[in-house]
Amino acid sequence: MAWAIIVHGGAHPVADDKIDASDRACGAAADAGAAILEKGGSALDAVEAAIRVLEDDPVFNAGYGSALNADGEVENDAAIMEGEKLAAGAVASIRGVRHPISAARKVMETEHVLLSGEGARRFAEQSGVELCDPTELIDEEQRREWEASKKTRGSDTVGAVAMDSRGVFAAGTSTGGLMHKRPGRIGDSPLVGLGLYADNSAGAVSMTGDGEMIMRMALAHRITNSMCNGIDADRASEEAIAAMERRVGGEAGCIAIDRHGQLGQAHNTSHMPTGWRTSEMASAAASVKKEH
Ligand code: ASP
Numbered sequence: 001m002a003w004a005i006i007v008h009g010g011a012h013p014v015a016d017d018k019i020d021a022s023d024r025a026c027g028a029a030a031d032a033g034a035a036i037l038e039k040g041g042s043a044l045d046a047v048e049a050a051i052r053v054l055e056d057d058p059v060f061n062a063g064y065g066s067a068l069n070a071d072g073e074v075e076n077d078a079a080i081m082e083g084e085k086l087a088a089g090a091v092a093s094i095r096g097v098r099h100p101i102s103a104a105r106k107v108m109e110t111e112h113v114l115l116s117g118e119g120a121r122r123f124a125e126q127s128g129v130e131l132c133d134p135t136e137l138i139d140e141e142q143r144r145e146w147e148a149s150k151k152t153r154g155s156d157t158v159g160a161v162a163m164d165s166r167g168v169f170a171a172g173t174s175t176g177g178l179m180h181k182r183p184g185r186i187g188d189s190p191l192v193g194l195g196l197y198a199d200n201s202a203g204a205v206s207m208t209g210d211g212e213m214i215m216r217m218a219l220a221h222r223i224t225n226s227m228c229n230g231i232d233a234d235r236a237s238e239e240a241i242a243a244m245e246r247r248v249g250g251e252a253g254c255i256a257i258d259r260h261g262q263l264g265q266a267h268n269t270s271h272m273p274t275g276w277r278t279s280e281m282a283s284a285a286a287s288v289k290k291e292h
Helices: 016-037 043-056 100-108 117-126 140-148 211-217 219-228 233-247
Strands: 004-008 076-082 087-094 114-116 158-163 169-175 196-199 203-209 252-258 263-267 274-278 285-287
Touching (some): 004 016, 004 043, 004 252, 016 043, 016 285, 043 076, 043 100, 076 196, 087 100, 100 117, 114 117, 158 203, 169 203, 203 211, 203 219, 211 233, 219 233, 219 252, 233 252, 263 274
Antiparallel strands (some): 076 169
C-alpha cells in the first residue's frame, strides 16, 4: 500500500546562502519520516520523527534556534494530530523543552488536547520528555536578528504531514512563533483546525505564516473541508491561501496530502522550503519554493 510524507520549513524569504541548508534539512526530515513509513510504521510516528529533525536544526524556527519573544526568551507552540480517531495533542508557550512536538504527542495520550505555559512544562517533565535550560534553545544568529530589528515577524516554523500504508493520516506543526511577540502570545500552530488538521476521510494539512490571519480564516479546517469535498490537496491549498489574502491579507503557506495520497502545497511568500517522499521514490526531494 502507498505511503507519503511532506514537510515544510516555514513560509518566508530564504536567502541564497541558506538554500542548501534548507534543502538538506527538509530532505533529511522527509527521509527520517519515510524510514518509518517504509517499514509499515505509523503516520504519527513519521510526523513526530520528521519534526524532531527540523526542531534540532537552527535553520528553522522550532526547538533549538527558535525565534525570541519581546523579552528575548524562547516560548514554543507545537501540535500533532492523527486522522483515524481524530486524536490531538498540543503545547503552547512552553519553555525549556528540547522537542516540543514530543511533548504535544504526550498530551495526545491524556484526556486533554492543549496544555500551556508552566503546566505544560511540568507535564512534559512528568512524561519523561527531554527538558533543557530555556536559554539552551537560543541560537546566536537568532539573538543577533532579534537585536537588529524590533519588528514582530514570523519565520521558519516547521511542519509535517504523512499518510501511512494503512491509509491513516497525521499532521504536526512546531514553532517558536513570531520574533518579538508579546510573552504569552499563542499562534495558530498548536491550535487544531487552524494550524493543522488530520482526518482520514479528507487528508491532512500543516500551516505556517501569519498566525493571526491563519486563525481568523480557520485555514487548516478550510483546506481539510475542501479535500473532504473531493478537491485535490494542491487546489485546496492554493484556494485557501488566496482566500486568506483576499479576506484578511497576510502571508502564509501550507502542505497537504489528500485522501488519494496526492501531495499539495501553496505559499504567497517568495519561498517555503519543503521536502517530500512517497513510496514510489528512493530518496527525498526538496525545494525552497513551489515549482508551478
Ligand atoms: N504561524 C506561526 C505563528 O504565527 C509563525 C510561522 O509560521 O512562521 O506563530
